[in-house]
Amino acid sequence: MINLFEYQNKVALPSSLEGLEEFLDEVWKNREKTDFYLNGQADRIEVQQFMQFLHKTKEVKSNKYVGVIHFEGQRINLLPKIFYKPGAESSPEEIQAMQCHILWWLSYCRKIKFPNYQTALGNLKSDFFEVLIYLFSKYTRELLTSSIYQQYEEISNELPFIKGRLNTSRYIHENIARGRWHKLNCTYDAFVLDNKFNRIIKYVASLLFRNTTSPEDKKYLREILFILDEVTDVQATAEECASIQFNPMFGEFETVRDYCYLFLSNFISFNYKQDLKLFAFLLPMEYVFEDFIFGFIEKEVKEVQAKAQVSSTYLDKEGAFALRPDLLLKIGERSVIADTKYKIVYSDERDPKKGISQGDLYQMLAYAVRFNTDEIILFYPNTIQGHQEQVSEVLIEDELAGGKQIKIRAFQLPIINERLFLQDSCKGDVLADMFNETSIRLVNRITEIFR
Numbered sequence: 001m002i003n004l005f006e007y008q009n010k011v012a013l014p015s016s017l018e019g020l021e022e023f024l025d026e027v028w029k030n031r032e033k034t035d036f037y038l039n040g041q042a043d044r045i046e047v048q049q050f051m052q053f054l055h056k057t058k059e060v061k062s063n064k065y066v067g068v069i070h071f072e073g074q075r076i077n078l079l080p081k082i083f084y085k086p087g088a089e090s091s092p093e094e095i096q097a098m099q100c101h102i103l104w105w106l107s108y109c110r111k112i113k114f115p116n117y118q119t120a121l122g123n124l125k126s127d128f129f130e131v132l133i134y135l136f137s138k139y140t141r142e143l144l145t146s147s148i149y150q151q152y153e154e155i156s157n158e159l160p161f162i163k164g165r166l167n168t169s170r171y172i173h174e175n176i177a178r179g180r181w182h183k184l185n186c187t188y189d190a191f192v193l194d195n196k197f198n199r200i201i202k203y204v205a206s207l208l209f210r211n212t213t214s215p216e217d218k219k220y221l222r223e224i225l226f227i228l229d230e231v232t233d234v235q236a237t238a239e240e241c242a243s244i245q246f247n248p249m250f251g252e253f254e255t256v257r258d259y260c261y262l263f264l265s266n267f268i269s270f271n272y273k274q275d276l277k278l279f280a281f282l283l284p285m286e287y288v289f290e291d292f293i294f295g296f297i298e299k300e301v302k303e304v305q306a307k308a309q310v311s312s313t314y315l316d317k318e319g320a321f322a323l324r325p326d327l328l329l330k331i332g333e334r335s336v337i338a339d340t341k342y343k344i345v346y347s348d349e350r351d352p353k354k355g356i357s358q359g360d361l362y363q364m365l366a367y368a369v370r371f372n373t374d375e376i377i378l379f380y381p382n383t384i385q386g387h388q389e390q391v392s393e394v395l396i397e398d399e400l401a402g403g404k405q406i407k408i409r410a411f412q413l414p415i416i417n418e419r420l421f422l423q424d425s426c427k428g429d430v431l432a433d434m435f436n437e438t439s440i441r442l443v444n445r446i447t448e449i450f451r
Contacts, residue, residue, distance in 0.1 A: 001127065002074070003090055004051070004062035006081035006285060013053070013060045020071050024048040027280050050078070050282050064286060066102060068128035070211075070279040075127055080285055081344065082383040082416065097420035099128050104435045105288055105415070108295030110308075129279060133212050136259040137220035140201065144227045149197055149253050152189040164188025193230060197244050197257070200236040202228040204260045238265035286342040290326050293340050293379055293413070297327070300439065301446050305330040313370055325367050329377075331450045337367050338377040345380050345392075345412070356392055356410050365396060368406045377449065378410040384421065411449055414441045 002011055028048035050069075052061040062078045069076040083090075083098045090098075156167065158175070160182065167185040175183050202225065209221040241261045246253055262281070297306045307328040315321040327338040341360060356378065364376040392410040417438040 002060075002076045003079060003095060004060070004076065005079045005084040006062050006064055006066065008062070008081055008084045008086075010054065010057075010059045010061045013058050014074070016072060016074050017060070020069075021048070021051075021053050023071065024050050024069075024280065027282075050280070064284055065282040066285045066288070067280070067282040068132075069282070070129050075129060077128060078282065082381050085384065094421055097417075099131055100420060100431065100434060101416065102128075102288075103131070104431050104438075105292040106283075107431060108299065109288060109291040110295055111287065111291050128281070130212060130214050130217065132259075132262070132281065133208050133217045134214065134220075136256075136263070137205070137208070137217050137224065140205070140256050140259070141220040141223050141227075143252055143256060144224060147250075147252075148193060148227070149195070149250055150191050150193055151195045151197070151250075153192050153195050154187060155190045155192070156185070156187045158183040159186050160184070162186060193228075194232055196240065197253070198228055198231045199234050200241050200244070200260050200264075201256060202231045203234065203236040204263050206233070208263070236260075236264065241265075286340075289342040289381060289415075290340040292415070294327055296439075296442065297329070297446060300443050303331060303447060304450060315366055315370060323366060323370055325371070328371075329450070334375075334450075335373060336375050336377055336450070337364075337371055337373055338379060339364065339367070340379045343380060344383055345410070356394060356408070361394065361408065364408050365406065368396075368408075374404060374406050376406065376408045378408065380410060380412045382412045382414050382416055384416060384418070409449075411445070414438065414445055 002014075003009075004011065025048045028050065049063055050065045051063060054061065066078050066080050069078070077095060077099075079090075079095070079098050080102070083094075083101075158180075162184055163186050165187055167187055171185045175181055175185055205221050205224045205228070209218060209225065212218055212221065238261055241257060241264055244257050246257075263279075294306055294308055297304055307330075308326075313323045315323055325337045326340045329336045329338055339360075343357075345356075360378065364378065368374065368376055394408045396406040396408065397404070415438070417435055419437075420434070
């Protein structure tokens with residue numbers, strides 16, 4: 001197993017990973033074309049941006065994406081840079097703690113369709129691929145043992161009596177003409193177990209069963225396949241999965257559908273024996289951080305009303321340069337623009353820029369001018385190396401606006417539960433309980449910022 005942190009460590013490229021770059025190129029071309037995965041000119045770039053392949057030194061390095069790559073039996077974990085400790089080798093327990101954090105962040109995200117299901121994580125390995133299989137198999141098995149999804153599907157069959165509607169043309173040409181007038185060719189709706197959605201579940205479960213190495217996952221998947229034994233074996237696609245809709249009576253199955261879509265849409269490639277060759281679940285971490293902060297404020301911080309990116313404001317009159325602040329926040333009668341910056345910052349009293357990059361400052365100044373506000377806030381993540389409570393603040397005087405002062409403040413937000421790295425506390429806990437203390441700290445910190 002290979003562990004790579006964003007833009008940090010490099011590892012020698014094993015011979016077993018020959019061909020990985022070409023696979024990732026294909027993954028990049030077929031990735032979901034949404035704003036979540038596009039950044040500037042990224043949609044025009046044809047070469048994959050997930051990893052750097054340093055051919056001269058025969059090394060590989062991670063870019064800004066986090067997640068997992070499963071290639072020809074080799075697992076590669078791409079991990080957030082905020083957990084990187086220079087010169088230190090991460091233990092399996094630490095890798096698992098990092099993956100718990102990713103799952104917690106994703107539970108608040110809206111742009112990526114990640115199944116929002118909080119379950120006890122059990123005795124998981126430090127392998128995000130196995131984590132995803134575990135979450136899917138455990139939830140699906142528990143749901144199917146209590147209720148089976150059935151739906152009405154249109155069925156055509158020959159019956160001794162009329163049911164539904166009689167297919168007159170087929171009855172004349174296939175029954176009467178062949179002396180089988182007593183068999184009526186009918187089309188009717190039946191409430192069946194062997195339906196489109198159950199066929200998708202069975203297909204995904206059978207694929208994962210052949211490729212998981214976890215005995216616990218195999219047990220859950222085997223039970224799913226046993227329950228769906230009478231369901232027809234067919235191949236399924238992500239598009240078919242996305243088209244499934246449920247009435248309120250079967251609302252719990254939406255999570256199962258989301259997991260199936262996750263596995264079918266995130267670039268699973270199989271050989272002719274249906275053995276897994278590639279699974280790549282990769283997310284741009286800067287957008288995960290942005291989406292997590294918005295979702296967290298919207299759900300947990302009641303005093304603040306959050307509005308996501310607005311793209312209807314432009315810097316110029318011609319509308320060529322769009323301004324899209326990450327967050328528009330309203331606290332009572334007060335309006336504040338906030339921007340998330342997934343960067344590692346270290347405040348230094350000797351630094352006149354106070355940890356804020358010049359490019360970020362120019363961007364915030366443009367927001368202040370066009371949105372007519374005098375208060376801008378920058379949110380940065382804390383790191384495993386520590387959390388800085390002190391505030392970086394820059395005052396800018398706008399002479400064109402009669403000396404109006406624009407205040408730009410920068411904060412690190414506590415999004416890491418350091419205790420998970422000090423003890424084996426990821427096992428058997430529900431994410432909400434595992435991060436309860438961190439959630440409270442984050443709520444208090446955000447509330448304090450806007451006082």
